[in-house]
Amino acid sequence: MGAERRTGSNSGVTDRLFTKERKPTTPALAVSQPSGMVLARARAARSHRVPVLPVALALVVAALLVTGLAVAYGHERTPPAVSAVTATPTVQVPPAPQRPALRDLMPSGVRIGSAADGRWLSLDPEYAELLGSEFGAVTAENAMKWGNLEPSPDVYAWTGADQLLTFAEQHDQAVYGHTLLGQNDVPKWVDPAWPAARLRTVLRDHVTTVVSRYRGRVWAWDVVNEALDEDGSLRDTLWLRKLGPGYVADVFRWAHAADPGARLFINDYGVEGRTRKADGLLAMVRDLRRAGVPVDGVGFQSHLQWDDRPRDLVGNLRRFAQLGVSVAITELDVRVELPETPAKLDRQAALYRQVLKACLAVTECVSFTVWGFTDARSWIPGYHEGYGAACLFDAALVPKPAYAALIDELRRLPPRSGGVSSPG
Numbered sequence: 001m002g003a004e005r006r007t008g009s010n011s012g013v014t015d016r017l018f019t020k021e022r023k024p025t026t027p028a029l030a031v032s033q034p035s036g037m038v039l040a041r042a043r044a045a046r047s048h049r050v051p052v053l054p055v056a057l058a059l060v061v062a063a064l065l066v067t068g069l070a071v072a073y074g075h076e077r078t079p080p081a082v083s084a085v086t087a088t089p090t091v092q093v094p095p096a097p098q099r100p101a102l103r104d105l106m107p108s109g110v111r112i113g114s115a116a117d118g119r120w121l122s123l124d125p126e127y128a129e130l131l132g133s134e135f136g137a138v139t140a141e142n143a144m145k146w147g148n149l150e151p152s153p154d155v156y157a158w159t160g161a162d163q164l165l166t167f168a169e170q171h172d173q174a175v176y177g178h179t180l181l182g183q184n185d186v187p188k189w190v191d192p193a194w195p196a197a198r199l200r201t202v203l204r205d206h207v208t209t210v211v212s213r214y215r216g217r218v219w220a221w222d223v224v225n226e227a228l229d230e231d232g233s234l235r236d237t238l239w240l241r242k243l244g245p246g247y248v249a250d251v252f253r254w255a256h257a258a259d260p261g262a263r264l265f266i267n268d269y270g271v272e273g274r275t276r277k278a279d280g281l282l283a284m285v286r287d288l289r290r291a292g293v294p295v296d297g298v299g300f301q302s303h304l305q306w307d308d309r310p311r312d313l314v315g316n317l318r319r320f321a322q323l324g325v326s327v328a329i330t331e332l333d334v335r336v337e338l339p340e341t342p343a344k345l346d347r348q349a350a351l352y353r354q355v356l357k358a359c360l361a362v363t364e365c366v367s368f369t370v371w372g373f374t375d376a377r378s379w380i381p382g383y384h385e386g387y388g389a390a391c392l393f394d395a396a397l398v399p400k401p402a403y404a405a406l407i408d409e410l411r412r413l414p415p416r417s418g419g420v421s422s423p424g
């Protein structure tokens with residue numbers, strides 16, 4: 001990795017991510033929001049900087065005192081009334097400050113991200129606005145999966161992935177590529193009856209084509225996703241059966257050859273606490289590293305349930321970090337058994353907080369990603385019957401207690417480590 005030492009609270013870790021040049025936020029999405037919209041962010045406020053008369057300033061201060069505190073962490077989506085200010089005809093004033101964005105409170109060296117789908121970026125401006133303003137990284141929820149990218153042999157459908165990348169670059173966000181080889185994402189045209197050599201070629205070509213195309217634009221890849229069984233052994237897949245256990249190392253090597261600067265992760269679920277599966281993953285990563293395979297990080301999906309009690313999150317993340325890899329929370333959501341109740345949402349908030357705390361407690365934790373940020377677009381109801389309400393914002397994009405818990409946790413950080421929107 002082209003590496004440079006990080007500054008801030010996690011100064012021991014190196015990562016090319018943190019040398020990335022910041023690009024300007026797209027003015028279109030940052031400032032041209034519907035007037036009733038929630039989140040004219042601090043960032044938007046900065047881009048509105050204009051000379052302001054002292055009188056107007058006094059009015060702003062007065063208006064803030066009355067209304068600002070009330071909305072700072074409330075669940076109110078309407079901006080505070082600033083009629084006294086907006087009525088002043090000749091003076092342009094900055095929008096009233098709103099609550100801080102998550103990305104603005106993250107410590108240096110840790111990105112906060114969300115999975116996202118390019119479709120909604122154009123269809124739903126409020127979704128796009130929140131994604132751009134709250135998060136410093138995005139993960140392609142589906143657009144970069146093999147079956148979606150290469151629907152027929154050698155025919156690539158780049159549009160969805162490209163859209164997300166463009167959005168991310170316009171919003172100074174890192175892109176987390178998901179995923180080069182996932183257990184559920186192999187296209188139908190890949191025929192299990194093919195001889196091993198052909199399967200290997202098809203897999204290698206896919207990995208090489210995708211990683212090369214996005215070379216330098218995707219900061220980290222989930223190279224192999226969900227490779228392990230619940231007992232910690234390699235899952236019984238076509239690849240294991242046909243290519244043998246060495247397929248994992250091969251995919252990492254091909255990805256590294258195609259973009260030596262990308263950070264390469266192995267990603268799985270059910271490994272965030274100390275489980276048998278986590279033990280297996282630990283052993284596997286240790287072996288891969290000893291064999292010189294370019295595994296840079298371990299991703300902990302963290303699809304949790306509101307009444308889960310993951311065992312020793314911090315200790316578990318640390319034992320992986322001790323292997324010399326980065327760790328990342330890659331797909332956090334906390335599903336709630338429906339109907340949701342205030343008590344369940346509070347418990348959910350506590351879990352979100354606990355996972356963030358664990359990441360922040362481990363120097364090598366480089367990113368904290370939620371699997372979608374709004375209940376309106378979450379995968380949970382479609383995949384976990386009877387569950388839902390798993391995200392930080394509800395279906396109307398109103399922040400939930402879980403969002404407030406993350407903000408609260410971030411505001412407790414010592415000042416020296418807060419206030420940097422993204423480590424780059």
Ligand code: XIL
Nearest residue numbers: 141142182225226269301303331379
């Ligand atoms: C899910 C997406 O969120 C859904 O939209 C899609 O239909 C199925 O896949 N672990 C993973 C992700 O690694 O790829 C899955 O994403 C969620 C579980």
